[in-house]
Amino acid sequence: MRKLLKYLADYKKESVLGPLFKLLEASFELFVPLVVAAIIDKGIANGDYAYILRMCLVLVALGVIGLVCSITAQFFAAKAAVGFSTKLRHALFSHISSLSHTEIDRLGTSTLITRMTSDINQVQAGVNLVLRLFLRSPFVVFGSMIMAFTVDFKCALVFAAAIPVLALVVFGIMLITMPLYKKTQKGLDGILLKTRENVVGARVIRAFSKEEDETAEFKADNEALVHVQKFVGRISALMNPLTYIIINAAVIWLIYKGAVRVEMGELSQGMVVALYNYMSQILVELIKLANMIISLTKALACGNRIADVIEVKNSLKNGSAKQGVPDAPAVEFDNAALTYSGSKETAVEGVSFKAMHGETIGIIGGTGSGKTSLISLIPRFYDVSGGTVKVDGVDVREYDIAALRGKIGVVPQKAVLFKGTIESNIKWSGEDITDAAAARAVHTAQADEVVDGKDGMAAEVEQEGRNFSGGQRQRLTIARALAKEPEILILDDSASALDFATDAALRGAIKALPYNPTVFIVSQRASSIMYADKIIVLDDGVPVGMGTHRELIRDCEVYREIYYSQFESEATDNG
Numbered sequence: 001m002r003k004l005l006k007y008l009a010d011y012k013k014e015s016v017l018g019p020l021f022k023l024l025e026a027s028f029e030l031f032v033p034l035v036v037a038a039i040i041d042k043g044i045a046n047g048d049y050a051y052i053l054r055m056c057l058v059l060v061a062l063g064v065i066g067l068v069c070s071i072t073a074q075f076f077a078a079k080a081a082v083g084f085s086t087k088l089r090h091a092l093f094s095h096i097s098s099l100s101h102t103e104i105d106r107l108g109t110s111t112l113i114t115r116m117t118s119d120i121n122q123v124q125a126g127v128n129l130v131l132r133l134f135l136r137s138p139f140v141v142f143g144s145m146i147m148a149f150t151v152d153f154k155c156a157l158v159f160a161a162a163i164p165v166l167a168l169v170v171f172g173i174m175l176i177t178m179p180l181y182k183k184t185q186k187g188l189d190g191i192l193l194k195t196r197e198n199v200v201g202a203r204v205i206r207a208f209s210k211e212e213d214e215t216a217e218f219k220a221d222n223e224a225l226v227h228v229q230k231f232v233g234r235i236s237a238l239m240n241p242l243t244y245i246i247i248n249a250a251v252i253w254l255i256y257k258g259a260v261r262v263e264m265g266e267l268s269q270g271m272v273v274a275l276y277n278y279m280s281q282i283l284v285e286l287i288k289l290a291n292m293i294i295s296l297t298k299a300l301a302c303g304n305r306i307a308d309v310i311e312v313k314n315s316l317k318n319g320s321a322k323q324g325v326p327d328a329p330a331v332e333f334d335n336a337a338l339t340y341s342g343s344k345e346t347a348v349e350g351v352s353f354k355a356m357h358g359e360t361i362g363i364i365g366g367t368g369s370g371k372t373s374l375i376s377l378i379p380r381f382y383d384v385s386g387g388t389v390k391v392d393g394v395d396v397r398e399y400d401i402a403a404l405r406g407k408i409g410v411v412p413q414k415a416v417l418f419k420g421t422i423e424s425n426i427k428w429s430g431e432d433i434t435d436a437a438a439a440r441a442v443h444t445a446q447a448d449e450v451v452d453g454k455d456g457m458a459a460e461v462e463q464e465g466r467n468f469s470g471g472q473r474q475r476l477t478i479a480r481a482l483a484k485e486p487e488i489l490i491l492d493d494s495a496s497a498l499d500f501a502t503d504a505a506l507r508g509a510i511k512a513l514p515y516n517p518t519v520f521i522v523s524q525r526a527s528s529i530m531y532a533d534k535i536i537v538l539d540d541g542v543p544v545g546m547g548t549h550r551e552l553i554r555d556c557e558v559y560r561e562i563y564y565s566q567f568e569s570e571a572t573d574n575g
Contacts, residue, residue: 126299324392362529407485417465
């Protein structure tokens with residue numbers, strides 16, 4: 001949590017003025033019991049109504065000044081807390097965006113969302129409370145005890161005995177609840193993950209009639225979280241009744257001792273009332289302090305979770321190379337392998353081939369054969385665990401990451417559009433993309449009818465492109481990748497929702513591009529890759545065939561099975 005305090009650096013003034021004005025408010029509050037005692041002992045006892053009126057005006061003045069100080073303190077505390085959380089949220093978002101796929105996979109999307117939202121809100125509330133109460137409440141508690149000693153030493157010993165017991169209760173509960181709050185936040189991560197899985201996979205769940213199973217599993221996870229929350233809530237709930245018992249016991253003893261001493265003439269009635277008021281102030285402030293400590297405990301647990309993410313280092317070390325070697329292959333794999341973090345088995349291994357500039361490389365294989373893992377090594381979404389991958393003759397690990405990815409256009413399996421307009425989505429891949437380049441990209445991606453049917457490039461795109469069909473989203477994401485005219489274009493099963501005619505027209509248009517990119521087509525359709533210059537066949541992460549369509553039909557059993565399963569008529573003719 002300490003490491004997060006640097007985000008308060010721009011709010012030093014507010015962080016000082018907020019507690020300072022709270023201390024001023026508390027100082028004026030400490031004088032109130034003395035004024036009340038004076039009214040009782042001098043005004044009421046002597047029947048001096050003018051004195052009573054003057055003292056009442058003093059009480060009003062103390063109240064007004066305290067109110068002004070309190071409002072000012074609230075303003076500065078809120079400004080500092082909100083500013084702190086804003087900077088922290090920006091820093092966390094920026095850090096998460098800088099992490100590689102390896103770290104994102106390891107941390108998990110659900111926990112990152114929780115830390116970006118719920119955890120930061122808890123930390124913001126904690127900072128606000130600390131600035132308002134962390135100095136004020138102890139100041140009032142000890143100030144009341146000191147003022148009580150100025151009134152009467154013997155009766156004030158009750159304060160000296162009660163405060164350490166109260167501190168023991170408060171901080172003891174804090175130490176017990178802090179690890180439990182961490183556990184509840186972890187449970188919340190699990191609930192969020194389950195919710196996200198059910199929302200994203202709603203169609204799959206319905207298709208397999210698993211609604212009841214998922215509901216039961218969610219209910220079990222939710223009940224486990226509720227159980228932990230109830231347990232920690234019960235412990236936290238002990239704070240108020242225990243403090244009330246201790247304080248009220250001290251008040252009873254104080255009134256008893258005060259009454260005896262008033263009877264003996266050693267104390268005045270006003271002094272007993274003043275001592276009682278100081279004890280009441282201590283009670284109120286300790287309750288505030290107890291609630292603050294509960295919130296602070298949550299904030300500390302959440303702050304540590306946020307700090308844990310910020311401390312995660314990017315496993316990808318940035319290189320310095322900006323350009324490749326002239327006349328080198330566009331892409332070269334040399335015995336490349338990939339093992340995902342936390343996995344014992346390799347996802348891809350033993351891959352060696354060269355892709356020259358302008359060539360089209362097809363990659364095919366069954367589900368889970370490692371096709372996406374293979375092409376993820378080119379833009380360095382993951383680092384190879386063995387061998388090398390080169391772009392323009394330079395190892396991708398030696399490239400400046402921005403320079404490397406500036407050469408590459410990637411169209412992922414899942415077509416993702418962002419809220420905005422068609423134009424903002426097409427130009428998202430580069431700030432310098434002109435209207436003409438965007439229009440050319442749309443035309444090449446066979447998306448003219450999509451744009452024209454949606455009232456042009458200014459047409460609105462809803463979140464995740466919900467107002468477009470699957471094929472429309474795919475064509476727009478292909479246009480986005482083409483808009484920056486990449487040297488290397490990777491199409492990761494990005495035409496699965498297109499009909500065969502549109503798919504063929506798209507491949508023809510890409511082949512005719514004047515800047516002649518090197519194209520990688522990942523597909524489960526043999527028709528999409530059969531005209532590629534080179535086809536790589538993967539089976540369980542290992543290349544089992546490499547060559548042209550004709551060569552693979554002749555020599556590769558896996559490719560023949562895939563091809564003839566899709567073109568049964570040819571299989572019958574050959575049979």
